Amino acid sequence: MSTNIGRRTLLGAAPLAAAALAASARPARAGGQVVVGTWGGDYAELLTRNVEKPLLAPQGIEVLQDIGSQDARKAKLIAERNGRRSSMDVVHLSDTDMYQMAQLGVFDDVPADIVTNAKNIIPALHRAYSIPHIFSGQVILYNPDKIKTPPKGFADLWDPKWKGRVGIPDLNYPAVTFGTAIMAGGSMGNWEPAKKALLDLKKNKPVVYPSHEAMAQALKAEEVWIAPMWLARTYMWRKAGLKIAHIVPEEGAIPVIFEAAVTKHAQNKANGWAYLNAMLDAGAQAGFADRMGYVPTVTNARLPDDLAAQIGFTPAQQAKFNVPNYEYQAKNLPAILDFWNREFKA
Template sequence: MSDSLKTTRRTFLLGTAATSLIALGAAGPAFSADKGTVIASVFGGDYGDILRATVDEAIMAPEGYEVIQDISSTEARQTKLRTEKMRARSSFDVAVLADLDMYPMAKLGVLSEVTEENVPRLAAVIPALRKTYSVPQIYSYIAILYNPEKVTTPPTSYADLWKPEYKGKIGVSDKLHVATSAVAALVGGGSMSDFAPGQAKLLELKDKQDVQILPSNEAIAGAFESGDIWITLNYVSRGYSWRRSGLNIERAVPSEGAIPIAFEMAMPKNAPNKDGGFAYLDAALDPKAQIGFAAKMGYLPTVTDAELPAELEAAIGLPAADQDRLIRLDDDYLMQHQTEILDFWNREFKG
């Protein structure tokens, strides 16, 4: 039998079998109607692998969607959203960006409105994280991370980093200049909409506390391991990763409130498969998908009905009372003042 005839016969038999199962009411998810392709522009590495397993294959495929991951950088994704704005169709259906990077795209008017009608799972999202132009897929929050062998009294406030007993043992990541500036603003009497009062507090860290400004989060971990630093500001997801690698690190949620960072998903207005795009946003909020990211990467679920295992909750969880006190960064303020915030950081704080 020729290969072509074998293929034809096999296709016929498979089609007959599927038809029979459907007629009997026994068709499973594998036989869902083909709903087309969904192109998701996402990060690669562990993030992309977890997304593929928990959303693409576990939820979207049984619903009849084929998902193709377009692995790219934040800058490439933003460039496409800008340049494809006037095209009939975008080159992807879903884009993933950090919250501070998603906001400028919303201001450009390129993102579809997200409602409970087109994304039903939006109803389960933590209120402090809800937006009208995107869904928060995963989040973490800025807390005080410290070595409990050196810092024997757990910190309770962001202001504790300015205590004299930590002089020379405080480290901050150069990559987290926005978050660190926000914390300094809170300590200095400012707000998420006014970082100016925090400038004096940053200079105090530099001149009085001999703060170590390290080039990356990896360098922060190395400084903890060597004992060069005892305490820092960073995302709890980082602390979770460092603990898994063997570092002795605890977290303290400050009394002022935790500052969240969310990775969000949005759909361009000119997405080729709009039904598929909304379905993908909804699938990303599924409790099982959310728990998958928490277990692997230490990012918290953005929905209220995803229950973490007790051990994981103890390691990264944020109690409901603290969720209600999340202090969101002011996206509009940061978009307008990001240059001056960075200039002060580089010229005055680091200089």
């Protein structure tokens, strides 16, 4: 089953550059190394299993994974942007962070004639400066043994019946904040209504969990009955045996896209483009879908119907996606984080 997103679902995505880069960006030889700044854990292991060993090793390309946090990768990009060489050839970031870094001019545009699998990217996910690897969306998960009537949307987190049973993932503070803003009358371009609403939520005694792993343990122990979370993560936990169900909020889901780009001063640029091309391989993307629950970003990836039903979004749900306003988020995330830490979590 193929997964498609209409042009109206992810508005504002920049078109992929069709022109090739200069001759220096073209592959000069096979083999060599490529340094990839990425996340650890399952993501890194799946890159090795689905991308690096089957697709790049046969080309003689040795992958060196530089594992760390998004903030660490962003700090490197900023520190090295005026230098002659980058310590990373390929960088993995979320869509919002990738947009922020792209504004600093630290990436080369993706050459469509070299990264040939880019032709299969879902049109609405095109970026000039990066390729979309996998995506998911924010849903409301809940314990069906404790909450007999399925919730309808974000507003259910404020229901006094669930006082002390609401979980909030600290790492997802931007999506939680904007989901709250939309529920309270704001938008992806106006987070102000979220301030009062989140302070009101404190009356329900929500517990903010510092990691997704901590949230999973709380769900397993039935300390948390309801929480906002990425659908992909919900799928992984359900697959691991947690008793949870989910609904797509009636206000609309907020999508998250994980992307990859090649740095402007990459030392192994040709291998960087080969890496991006391999990430867009249909088989590699299907491997991530089955293990991590993220939806492929290419039109030629095929998923079993039952898997697509568990991790995907219907056309109607896609049409209601609340697409991030990247420029607005880039300007306002520092203030949002300050409010989150100083007032909401206080």
